[in-house]
Amino acid sequence: MAENNTNSNPEIKKANFIHAHIDADLAEGKNDCRVHTRFPPEPNGYLHIGHAKSICLNFGLAQKYGGKTNLRFDDTNPSKEETEYVESIMNDVHWLGFDWGDRLYYASDSFPKLHAFAIKLIKEGKAYVDDQDAETISEQKGTPQKSGIESPFRNRSVQENLDLFQRMTVGEFDEGSKVLRAKIDMTSPNMHMRDPIIYRIMKAHHHRTGDKWCVYPMYDFAHGQCDYWEGITHSICTLEFEVHRPLYDWFIDQLKDSDYRPRQIEFSRLNLTYTVMSKRKLLELVKDGHVNGWDDPRMPTVSGLRRRGYTPESIRNFSDKIGVTKVDGMTDVSLLEFSVREHLNKTAQRVMGVLDPLKVIITNYPEDQEEILSAVNNPEDESMGRRDVPFSNEVYIERNDFMEEPPRKFFRLGPGREVRLRYGYLIKCNEVIKDENGNITELHCTYDPESKGGKSSDGRKVKGVVHWVSAKHAVKSEVRLYDRLFSDETPDSHKDVDFKEFMNPDSLRIIENCYIEPFIKDSKALDHFQFERLGYFNMDPDSTSEKPVFNRTVALRDSWAKAQKK
């Protein structure tokens, strides 16, 4: 799996700053020299390419240091979480090539321990029940520039706090009427240390614990403790949690009873050009019907990329290429596209297909004759063998492979010009047939019988080689060309801009009547193809259509951006 591919590429596996931290910890003999990471998604949406970076990082670190990685669902907020998401997340992690073994955890499994820990804090005078409403508490918290003031309920007796928290727990109070707070420091320069709320009343149905609980722990009160109980050594998260770290450490200090302690390390999340990466906004795209579900091939979700034709290996390689830092940057999506081209170029079978057919009649080829030509399946890999391609007197070529008045650097077909039909003969265009509106309907050409197999009778060379299919044999199919969902380079993922303004109206083009080589019917096992000169495609795994449906994974080159500039 992953380890093979990373080891084989020396470019990858560069050390990053997290390796440096871990190396230092190991050198000091911390935590019995264990390395144990975790991937902790909240099951409130599908995983996207940003999560893939985190997955590759966490599992990759454990692989490198001979440690383990847990999968943990951070399900402390029942109002947002659903079982559907849990299942999709597990599928996606597996598809990416990683396995958590028997280490599947849910924060909700720790609710009893968390609750007991809260009671311990109350008994130690380190937590209290606050009766004020959200607005009042917020006001008393102050601002980053101005320190907060203490709640009038801050110094309730332990006995009263215990009683109130117990009654909160059994549902005696309304939502929002009381919270449990840690007693830390209302004057701290760090807002998160100003008596953070650790339990709130929520009478919601939880996807796993049902209606058992009326109080739920906050993220800050659950995450580090779960790390601790699972034996995590390095808790790797994104930069916005940096200011939470003192609180993370504070809770661990209250909890720990040995030398072992987990440590939070932050890295910068992935930002991609032309890509929206916030779950909230992706959910909006799905709910408002701008795309056909979370796994729409235009989505940056792992499942979308899979349907689009991305391979797990290409995503892992991408993740290694972009590295891990604390710099808040913007990665060009062409780097992701390069990764999949790089992989598919080596592995994808070449096939000929014509998206926009123009009929060519070869006038000197007998109408009732046909023959079999031999084509290479992958010029990079001889072991993939050859295949038979039928040829006859009528073929389709790509409409834009012909120009009536070719410009200077156009090497393909035009009146009186000669090109090679790939794997076949040289043909020369003698006549252009048009309908009454002047649209070209077909070409009449002659072929050179001596030119089969790359040769020519007199040694002449042609610069143009075009792909084609035999009109009599070709299979009609449907092709879906996907472009970027957004035309603006950076529809800011995490700020409140109306990203819909930037949506690309042509992000999906369905081309219904394409023609492809007939062999495809018998090649269900192969799912990635390079259609010669058109790009990489995969058979849509979810298609229910009679005829084959292909999604374009990525163009041969990054032509989209270039076309936009013009």
Place this chain on the structure above:
RNA sequence: UGACCCGUGGUGUAAUUGGCAACACGUCUGGUUUUGGUCCAGAAGAGUCCAGGUUCGAGCCCUGGCGGGUCAACCA
């Protein structure tokens, strides 16, 4: 008028205990080729946010600026 974090070619990252700023993507040029792809060869492009300081020597250490990000959900 706070605290914390971050500033290296267009982009993403490297640079042993300070030692000629390296790699990949992208761009451009040429070659091979039964695809304008692939492959091969080559080029341009930063002197490391700025200003001082320490040092024989600073991207790396120190000081002071500047710029960007994060933090004021009973979200994670």
